[in-house]
């Protein structure tokens with residue numbers, strides 16, 4: 285997708301601090317970490333947000349969650365972590381390519397809104 289920051293990261297046009305990659309998924313460190321460990325997991329194919337998940341593309345989401353579990357274990361997050369996906373303006377989504385934040389490495393605040 286043209287002018288999509290995360291598509292450019294997938295294409296290697298913008299550098300990223302990669303922690304995991306396979307044919308479908310990329311995981312890399314967030315450039316502005318909100319926790320000691322802050323990783324983004326994205327599908328390589330462009331999906332705009334959670335709102336664009338359909339029966340046709342939802343298999344990738346199941347795969348992403350397997351990757352999340354694997355990455356979290358490799359990062360030593362055995363004590364727990366949070367998985368967040370901001371969807372749309374009210375949630376503060378800034379990059380319109382589906383992504384899941386993995387946040388951990390400390391006791392996280394509980395408020396969600």
Ligand code: AMP
Nearest residue numbers: 300313314315316370376377378379380
């Ligand atoms: P969201 O606000 O949920 O759309 O999350 C977008 C995330 O992408 C933010 O946490 C940003 O810090 C992060 N981000 C933006 N540009 C980059 C980049 N070039 N490399 C890594 N993370 C980025």
